Each structure stands twice: as C-alpha cells, then as structure tokens.
Amino acid sequence: MSTDDHKDSHLVKQEDLPEGVILRDHVVDGIQEYDQRLPFWWLCILFGVIAFSIVYWLVLDDRSFNGSAHQELEAQLQAVAAKRLANSIDVTNDDLFFEMAGTAQFVSAGENTFMTNCVACHGKELQGGIGFNLVDEEWVHGSKPSEIYNTIAHGVPEKGMQAWESQLGQKRIAEVVAFVLSKNPGLKP
Amino acid sequence: MNTNNTKTTTIVYDDDSVRKFMIASIFWGLVGMGAGVLIATQLNYWQMNGKFLEWITFGWLKSEGVEFLTFGRLRPLHTNAAIFAFVGNMMFAGIYYSTQRLCRARMASDLLTKINLWGWQFIIVCAAITLPAGYTRGKEYAELIWPINILVAVIWLVFAANFFWTLAKRNEKSLYVGLWFYIATIVTITMLYVVNHLSIPTSFTHSYPIFGGVQDALVQWWYGHNAVAFFLTTPMLGIMYYFVPKAANRPVYSYRLSIIHFWSLVFIYIWAGPHHLLNTALPEWLQSLGMIFSLMLWAPSWAGMLNGLLTLRGAWDKLLTDPIIKFFAAAVTFYGMATFEGPLLSIKAVNALSHYTDWTVGHVHAGTLGWNGFLAAGMFYWLAPRLWNTKLYSTTLANAHFWLGMVGILLYVASMWVSGITQGLMLNATTEGGTVLQYPNFLDTLQAIRPVMLFRAIGGGLYLIGFFMLAYNIWKTARSGQAVNGTVEVATQTESDTDKRFSTFLSAPVIYSGLIIFSVCLSIFSNGALFIFGMFLTIVFIIVAIAHFEVSKASWNDWFEELLSHSFGFSVLTIIAAAIGGAIQIIPTVTVQRADNIEGRIQVPYTPLELAGRDIYVSEGCYNCHSQMIRTLVPDVMRYGNSGQGGGYSHLGESIYDFPYQWGSKRTGPDLAREGSHRSDDWHYWHMLNPRDISPGSNMPNYPWLFEKPIKVSQLPNKIHAMRMLGVPYPIDLSEEEIQAQVDEQAAGIVERLAEKGAFTEPDREIVALIAYLQKLGTYTETGDSAE
Numbered sequence: 001m002s003t004d005d006h007k008d009s010h011l012v013k014q015e016d017l018p019e020g021v022i023l024r025d026h027v028v029d030g031i032q033e034y035d036q037r038l039p040f041w042w043l044c045i046l047f048g049v050i051a052f053s054i055v056y057w058l059v060l061d062d063r064s065f066n067g068s069a070h071q072e073l074e075a076q077l078q079a080v081a082a083k084r085l086a087n088s089i090d091v092t093n094d095d096l097f098f099e100m101a102g103t104a105q106f107v108s109a110g111e112n113t114f115m116t117n118c119v120a121c122h123g124k125e126l127q128g129g130i131g132f133n134l135v136d137e138e139w140v141h142g143s144k145p146s147e148i149y150n151t152i153a154h155g156v157p158e159k160g161m162q163a164w165e166s167q168l169g170q171k172r173i174a175e176v177v178a179f180v181l182s183k184n185p186g187l188k189p
Numbered sequence: 190m191n192t193n194n195t196k197t198t199t200i201v202y203d204d205d206s207v208r209k210f211m212i213a214s215i216f217w218g219l220v221g222m223g224a225g226v227l228i229a230t231q232l233n234y235w236q237m238n239g240k241f242l243e244w245i246t247f248g249w250l251k252s253e254g255v256e257f258l259t260f261g262r263l264r265p266l267h268t269n270a271a272i273f274a275f276v277g278n279m280m281f282a283g284i285y286y287s288t289q290r291l292c293r294a295r296m297a298s299d300l301l302t303k304i305n306l307w308g309w310q311f312i313i314v315c316a317a318i319t320l321p322a323g324y325t326r327g328k329e330y331a332e333l334i335w336p337i338n339i340l341v342a343v344i345w346l347v348f349a350a351n352f353f354w355t356l357a358k359r360n361e362k363s364l365y366v367g368l369w370f371y372i373a374t375i376v377t378i379t380m381l382y383v384v385n386h387l388s389i390p391t392s393f394t395h396s397y398p399i400f401g402g403v404q405d406a407l408v409q410w411w412y413g414h415n416a417v418a419f420f421l422t423t424p425m426l427g428i429m430y431y432f433v434p435k436a437a438n439r440p441v442y443s444y445r446l447s448i449i450h451f452w453s454l455v456f457i458y459i460w461a462g463p464h465h466l467l468n469t470a471l472p473e474w475l476q477s478l479g480m481i482f483s484l485m486l487w488a489p490s491w492a493g494m495l496n497g498l499l500t501l502r503g504a505w506d507k508l509l510t511d512p513i514i515k516f517f518a519a520a521v522t523f524y525g526m527a528t529f530e531g532p533l534l535s536i537k538a539v540n541a542l543s544h545y546t547d548w549t550v551g552h553v554h555a556g557t558l559g560w561n562g563f564l565a566a567g568m569f570y571w572l573a574p575r576l577w578n579t580k581l582y583s584t585t586l587a588n589a590h591f592w593l594g595m596v597g598i599l600l601y602v603a604s605m606w607v608s609g610i611t612q613g614l615m616l617n618a619t620t621e622g623g624t625v626l627q628y629p630n631f632l633d634t635l636q637a638i639r640p641v642m643l644f645r646a647i648g649g650g651l652y653l654i655g656f657f658m659l660a661y662n663i664w665k666t667a668r669s670g671q672a673v674n675g676t677v678e679v680a681t682q683t684e685s686d687t688d689k690r691f692s693t694f695l696s697a698p699v700i701y702s703g704l705i706i707f708s709v710c711l712s713i714f715s716n717g718a719l720f721i722f723g724m725f726l727t728i729v730f731i732i733v734a735i736a737h738f739e740v741s742k743a744s745w746n747d748w749f750e751e752l753l754s755h756s757f758g759f760s761v762l763t764i765i766a767a768a769i770g771g772a773i774q775i776i777p778t779v780t781v782q783r784a785d786n787i788e789g790r791i792q793v794p795y796t797p798l799e800l801a802g803r804d805i806y807v808s809e810g811c812y813n814c815h816s817q818m819i820r821t822l823v824p825d826v827m828r829y830g831n832s833g834q835g836g837g838y839s840h841l842g843e844s845i846y847d848f849p850y851q852w853g854s855k856r857t858g859p860d861l862a863r864e865g866s867h868r869s870d871d872w873h874y875w876h877m878l879n880p881r882d883i884s885p886g887s888n889m890p891n892y893p894w895l896f897e898k899p900i901k902v903s904q905l906p907n908k909i910h911a912m913r914m915l916g917v918p919y920p921i922d923l924s925e926e927e928i929q930a931q932v933d934e935q936a937a938g939i940v941e942r943l944a945e946k947g948a949f950t951e952p953d954r955e956i957v958a959l960i961a962y963l964q965k966l967g968t969y970t971e972t973g974d975s976a977e
Contacts, residue, residue: 012439023440028291028361028363028365029290029293029365029431030435031434031440032434032441033441033444033447034440034444034446035443036442036445036446038441038443038446038449042491043221045488046489049484049487049488053484053485056477056480057481058724063346073822073823077823077826080623080823080827083622083624087621102363111533114509116633117630120882120886121872130869130871130875157867158866159869160871161869162867162868165831166827166830166836167626167827168625169624169625169626171621172625189972
C-alpha cells in the first residue's frame with residue numbers, strides 16, 4: 001500500500017498561468033516551484049538596511065578593539081556627578097539634620113526609605129539584627145548626625161554595611177538620618 | 190538518454206523511524222513544556238521550588254525547598270528539553286520523512302537511523318537526570334556535561350553520515366530547497382557545537398570550558414544565537430518548504446527568493462551573536478557588527494516568511510476548515526513577527542531597555558511557541574493520517590488546539606512585553622534631575638511585574654493543554670489506522686555525482702563573493718589608507734560583480750543549477766559561508782583579548798575555597814537569574830557600580846579568569862558583579878537560608894541543602910591544575926596539602942565571623958565556600974597605569 005501516490009492532476013501547468021509567471025519545469029515529490037520576481041518593497045528593505053548598516057559602521061566613531069574606552073559614558077557620568085555636586089547638601093552641618101528631624105515631612109520620607117532598604121538588617125523598630133541596634137544609645141561609628149550620614153553614605157564594608165550614596169542619593173540619606181534622629185530623642189544638638 | 194525502456198524498482202521508505210521520532214517529540218514536548226510551566230509559577234510563588242510538595246502530601250514530605258526543583262536547575266532542563274528533545278525529535282521526524290521523498294531513496298542505513306533514534310533518546314534521558322542533579326557546564330543551551338557532549342557529537346555525526354549518504358544515493362538529480370536548509374543545519378551545528386563545547390575535564394562529571402571571560406562570552410553567544418538560527422530556524426524552514434506546499438497543494442512562491450533567502454541567511458546569521466552582549470564589556474567593534482548584521486537579517490528572514498505565506502496564496506479558503514493550514518499560516522506569521530522583533534531588540538538603544546528583562550523571554554517564546562511549536566503541530570497533524578493510513582481522529586479537537594494554543598501564545602508574549610518594558614523602565618528610571626535612581630530597591634521592580642508574570646504562566650499553561658489535546662488526537666489517530674510505509678517507483682539507472690566537483694569553486698559568483706568579503710575585512714581591521722583602500726576595493730568588486738551578472742545571467746543561473754546536482758560542492762560552499770562570520774569575530778578576540786595583553790583592571794584569581802564556591806554557584810544555576818556585568822549605561826553604573834574599589838562599569842579584564850564567564854542573560858534578581866564585600870557574611874548566610882527574611886517579597890528559592898552538603902575539596906587539585914593550564918596564574922607547585930590548608934584557613938575565618946553574629950555552621954559546608962565566592966566578586970587589581 002502506497003501512501004505517497006501523488007496524482008499529477010493537482011499540478012499547475014505553465015499554459016494556465018498568467019503572463020509573466022514563470023513555473024519551473026522541475027517537479028520533486030509533487031512539489032512545484034514558481035520563479036516569481038522579488039517583491040519591490042522587500043528589495044527596498046534589503047538594500048535599505050544594508051545601506052544603513054554601511055553608513056552606521058562608517059560614521060560610528062567608536063569601533064575600538066580594546067573594549068575599555070567609553071568616553072561617552074564617562075562624560076555622562078561626569079555630568080551626573082556635576083549635577084549632584086551643584087545640588088549637594090552640606091552634610092557636615094549637624095544643625096541641618098536636627099532641623100530636618102523636627103520636620104514631619106522629612107521624617108516620614110526617611111521612614112519610607114528606611115522601611116524598604118534598611119529594615120532587613122536594622123529591624124522595624126530599629127532594634128537591630130544583622131546590623132546594629134539604632135536605638136540603644138551606642139554609636140560605634142559616631143553619634144553626630146554628620147557621622148551617621150557618613151556611615152550610611154559610604155558604608156563600613158568590613159562590618160557588612162554597604163555604601164548607599166550612589167543608590168539612594170544625598171537627599172534620601174539625609175531623610176533617613178532625620179528619621180533615625182527622631183527615634184533617638186537622646187541625640188540632641 | 191533513452192529512459193523509455195529502463196526498468197523500475199520499488200523503494201520502501203523508512204517511515205517507521207519517522208513515527209518513532211514523532212512520538213518521542215510529542216512526549217518530550219509535554220515534559221519540556223511542563224517544566225516550563227512549573228518554573229514560570231516559581232517566579233510568582235517561591236513555594237513551587239519544593240515547598241508545595243509539603244502541601245500536596247498534607248505535610249508528609251517536609252521541605253523548605255527541593256534542590257532538584259529550583260529554578261536555577263530546572264530552567265536548563267526546560268530549555269534543553271524544548272530545544273533538543275522536542276524540536277530536535279520533530280526535526281528528525283521532518284527531515285527523515287521529507288529527505289527520503291525529496292531524494293526518492295530510502296535512508297541509506299537502517300542501522301545509522303536506529304542509532305540516531307535511540308542514541309538521541311538516551312542523551313535526553315541522561316540530560317533529564319544530570320541537569321536537576323546539578324551537573325552542568327554553566328553555559329546556556331550548552332549545559333550538558335562533557336561525557337554527554339561527546340555522545341551528542343557522535344550521534345549528530347551518525348545523523349550527518351546517514352543524511353549525506355542518502356543524498357549520495359538519491360534518485361533525484363537536483364537538490365530541492367528544503368534539502369539546502371537541512372545541509373546548512375547539519376554542517377553548521379557541527380561546527381558550533383564542537384567549538385563551544387571544547388573543555389578540559391577535571392572529573393567524570395565536571396569540566397572547564399577552554400575559553401574564559403570575554404572570549405567565552407563571545408563564543409557562547411556565537412553558539413547560543415546560532416543554536417536558534419541553525420537548530421530552531423533553518424531545519425524548520427526546510428520543513429516548511431516541504432510540508433507547506435504539500436499541505437496547500439500549491440507551488441512554492443519563488444525559486445529565486447529561495448536562493449537569496451538561503452545564502453543570505455546562512456552567511457549573515459553567524460555574525461549576529463554579539464547582539465546578546467550589547468552595552469557590555471565586549472569590544473565595541475564586535476557589538477557594532479552584531480547590531481548591524483542583526484538588522485541585515487530582517488529582509489532575509491522575511492523572505493522565508495514570504496515564501497511560506499505566498500505559497501499559501503490560492504489556498505486561503507482552506508484556512509477556514511483545515512487546521513493544518515491554520516497552524517502553518519500562524520507559524521510562518523509568528524516567524525515573521527519574531528524576526529522583526531529580533532533586529533529591533535538588537536538596536537543598542539532598544540537593547541539598553543530590553544536586555545536582562547522579560548522582553549527577551551517573550552521574544553524567544555514568540556519564536557519557539559509560535560514558529561516551532563505550531564509548525565510541529567501542523568506537521569504532526571499532516572503526517573499522522575499518512576503514517577497510519579487513516580483520517581485524523583478529530584478535526585474539531587485540532588481546531589480547538591489551535592485556538593487554545595493561539596490564546597496561550599498571545600497571553601504569554603503580551604504579558605512578557607508589558608513585564609519586560611515595565612521592569613526595564615523602572616530599573617532605568619532616575620529622579621532628582623537624573624542624579625539618583627527612582628527605584629533603588631530592585632524588589633520594587635519585581636513586585637510591579639508579579640501580576641503580569643502570572644499571566645505568562647497562565648498563557649503557557651493553556652499552550653500546554655493544547656499540546657495534550659494534540660497528543661490525544663494523534664494517539665487516537667494512530668489507534669484507528671495501521672502503520673504503513675510509503676513507497677515510490679524509481680528507474681534503476683543512476684546518475685553520476687562526481688563530475689565537475691571542483692569547478693564549483695572556480696566559478697564567477699564564488700570568486701566575487703570571496704573578493705568582496707576579503708576587501709570588507711581589510712577595512713574592518715585597518716585604519717587610515719588601508720581602510721579607504723578596502724572600501725574602494727569593496728565598491729569596485731561589487732560594481733564589477735553586478736555588471737558581470739547583468740551580462741551573463743544565464744551562465745550564472747546554469748552554474749547554480751549545476752551546483753544543485755552536486756551535494757558535496759553545495760555543502761562545502763555552505764560551510765564556508767557559515768564559517769566566515771564566526772572566524773572574523775572569534776579569532777581576533779581569542780588571540781588578542783588575553784589576560785597578559787589587557788591593560789587596566791585584571792581580575793584577582795580565586796582562592797581554592799572561592800573556586801569551590803564558584804563551582805557551586807554555577808552548579809546551582811545562579812546565572813539563570815543573576816548577571817555579573819555592569820553595562821556601560823548610566824543607570825546600570827548607578828545601581829550596581831558602587832564599590833570600595835574604583836567601581837563604575839564592568840571592564841573586560843574583571844572577568845578574564847572566569848571559566849565559564851558568568852555575565853548572564855537575565856536579571857530576575859539584581860546584578861552581582863560587585864557583590865563582594867558589599868554586605869556582611871551573615872547577611873548572605875541568612876539570605877541563602879530564607880531570602881524573604883532579609884529581602885521581603887523576594888522570589889528566590891531557599892537553599893537549605895547548602896548548609897548540609899560538604900564542599901568537594903578532593904576535586905580542587907584537579908580543578909586548579911586545569912585552571913593553570915588555561916592560563917590562570919596559580920603557583921605551579923601548589924600541593925594538595927597546601928590547597929587543603931588554604932581552604933581550611935579561609936573557611937575557619939568565615940565560620941568565626943558568622944559565629945560572632947550568631948550564625949553557626951561547620952567549615953566544610955557548601956554555604957561557606959559560596960559566601961567566600963560571593964565576597965570575592967568584583968575584586969581586581971590595576972595593571973598598565975600603575976606599572977608605569
């Protein structure tokens with residue numbers, strides 16, 4: 001029993017086709033092939049993209065082979081750093097932090113940041129855990145607001161405290177300091 | 190030649206193997222898709238990593254997590270099963286069925302066919318055991334350990350031998366376009382697989398790849414991208430060229446489109462691999478080549494779609510009634526969609542948003558579920574009645590499968606678009622004038638996409654149900670009929686395949702192609718005068734070639750027709766076309782980007798304990814969710830670039846001793862390139878025990894077994910020896926005792942620091958090695974500048 005009898009009846013014949021449509025005379029296992037012209041819009045995509053690619057390759061100023069020079073990125077990072085500097089807060093000014101701690105807006109913003117980023121190690125009640133207790137009046141890395149700021153911003157890698165400055169930015173860290181101060185009435189100007 | 194009086198003989202096709210491959214494909218397809226649905230749910234519900242066993246057995250099985258079921262171990266199982274088991278067997282079924290008919294010859298050797306069939310199934314079983322057990326090479330789609338690699342290579346060569354032998358024995362002079370694609374598949378996969386699996390074994394179950402860092406990244410994606418190209422695309426196109434005209438009973442739309450489509454696809458695809466490494470430490474010239482060649486793939490890919498869809502022209506009425514035509518039309522349309530999305534994602538600026546997110550996952554699944562899965566379904570529904578000489582059991586059920594699968598794919602792809610773009614935008618979002626990240630906590634971005642990820646699991650589930658319907662339908666069809674083998678009458682005279690073998694290579698089209706590629710390379714690799722000279726030559730050669738073609742179209746056409754009757758010459762030209770791109774990208778990188786050539790940052794080699802920890806990291810499949818590559822993008826540097834040491838983006842020297850590289854391809858969790866000395870040892874201890882204690886809302890599995898399993902110190906001398914052979918500067922006379930002493934000393938230090946914080950463990954536990962490794966990540970020294 002053969003399952004592969006292909007009757008020739010379904011085959012398309014050249015003489016039935018409209019003018020210009022070429023049918024190859026080669027039939028394989030009952031499969032025929034036209035030889036239609038390439039669609040014009042398709043040729044446009046093909047050559048358009050090739051042309052774009054050549055131009056992109058030629059005008060691209062960075063075809064470097066060493067993989068370590070990224071002047072454009074360095075410039076962008078410099079711009080960010082400059083902007084940060086221009087908007088920077090005087091983080092050595094302890095009075096500023098105490099003033100912030102007295103302002104509900106800053107304290108609640110600081111609480112939000114604390115509860116997403118710091119709570120895992122320092123606890124909901126600031127009671128500590130992996131990180132130090134922040135309400136026990138013991139300040140290993142300094143109790144002045146500017147010192148607390150410094151600890152958060154630059155971290156204490158050997159103790160496992162990470163540096164948060166690039167992730168959180170000065171403002172959010174200052175708010176966290178304000179929040180911590182508000183929980184430590186013992187810390188006074 | 191007088192053929193009127195030639196005697197004919199009857200050839201019986203080997204359709205028995207086709208049936209077996211088809212059944213295997215359906216079976217493994219269900220397994221692979223089932224694994225996919227399971228790991229999709231794990232991303233929403235961490236309990237699906239094993240805790241769920243406790244619930245479904247009503248507490249009989251106590252488990253905080255089963256090591257064999259974590260995402261990191263099952264994701265490789267899912268990808269390998271879907272690609273090599275499901276599509277692999279489907280491809281063999283399609284190739285074995287169509288090649289015999291296109292050659293009008295039975296497969297050359299029944300023995301080779303059997304070895305191919307059962308060897309492949311044996312490999313799959315080995316993979317299904319070793320991957321969940323944590324035996325892996327740590328490279329995507331190339332995870333299988335080296336003994337299995339050798340088995341794969343052998344079985345693949347058996348398949349190749351059987352195929353080419355059949356071509357040699359064919360009773361059909363000219364090679365049909367479907368066969369071109371099969372040839373391209375076989376020769377290219379052989380090349381890719383061998384190069385990307387070159388390894389130095391350290392034990393029967395473990396090896397290190399011979400390429401490391403940036404070299405490994407490049408080789409891996411040259412392979413990884415072209416596994417998609419030459420395993421999931423070219424064989425499928427060959428199958429499309431056979432089964433679509435068969436099912437539609439229409440001639441193929443355009444022969445000349447086939448020619449351009451085939452050669453441009455084979456030549457261009459190979460170059461596109463670096464688009465998986467955009468904005469990373471990969472040298473710029475490779476990134477640019479990867480991007481522009483991906484863009485140039487758009488038209489050749491769409492040529493395949495056009496030839497598929499326009500072949501259906503005139504058969505559109507069948508679309509309403511015939512599920513096979515539905516599946517084929519949808520498959521080809523998804524192919525067109527995925528090959529438009531691919532070039533889009535390869536644009537550096539788009540990639541900055543999409544890379545490492547679910548968008549890429551959605552893109553892949555548009556191709557695999559839409560193109561591969563639906564083409565497979567169409568082919569199976571077409572084959573089953575013919576292989577069992579009966580009617581399809583239920584057309585209604587097949588139609589239902591189509592619509593259920595379609596809804597599944599659309600849900601899947603759409604939710605991945607939403608999820609990927611949402612998370613990408615959130616991760617890159619800055620505030621306060623672009624100076625700080627708007628969502629510094631990675632987990633915030635995860636919470637945002639959780640609801641959409643759930644829809645992905647639902648979509649995948651629907652698709653899986655559809656495939657169960659297919660399995661049932663095919664089973665009932667087979668039961669209702671009787672297995673039959675196709676036959677054909679062929680004339681007994683044979684034609685010689687040996688004439689003019691070598692004239693193939695001295696023809697005008699080949700010479701022009703060679704000259705143009707040479708002059709393009711000249712300008713790629715040089716500056717100044719030579720660069721301009723190369724450009725000039727390129728333009729001249731192209732103009733001359735076009736002019737020559739216009740003058741002597743007919744003779745070029747004759748040459749190609751002639752080539753189609755010489756399978757050897759055709760295969761050699763295919764190998765050359767497919768090898769050029771990889772050679773131009775990989776050879777310079779492997780020879781130039783070596784540790785002793787690199788200026789600036791150089792990675793500090795791992796201590797023995799850290800190396801052991803790294804192997805645990807690889808074996809648990811952490812790279813499936815965590816990258817180690819801070820891209821050259823401002824938000825990436827802001828989020829991950831912070832460290833005591835210089836920081837910034839990842840330089841290529843920082844991972845130069847990583848065998849295999851661990852840059853990753855998806856960030857389900859945050860990047861870990863600078864994880865070292867970022868947090869305390871006990872943070873990692875508690876986090877591995879239960880991530881949610883430290884990071885509320887995390888979807889990472891618990892890893893309780895790391896606290897019980899001992900470190901395999903006895904393997905370290907072999908591993909360090911292999912590392913030294915690969916160029917990592919370990920002292921040459923490091924004895925086993927010294928290695929043990931170093932491990933003990935470092936482990937004791939970690940255990941002591943943990944104990945101070947109330948986290949207790951033994952120094953020989955895997956967790957200790959893993960912490961040592963994590964704390965080392967991102968450690969480098971400066972060379973070059975400081976040496977002056």
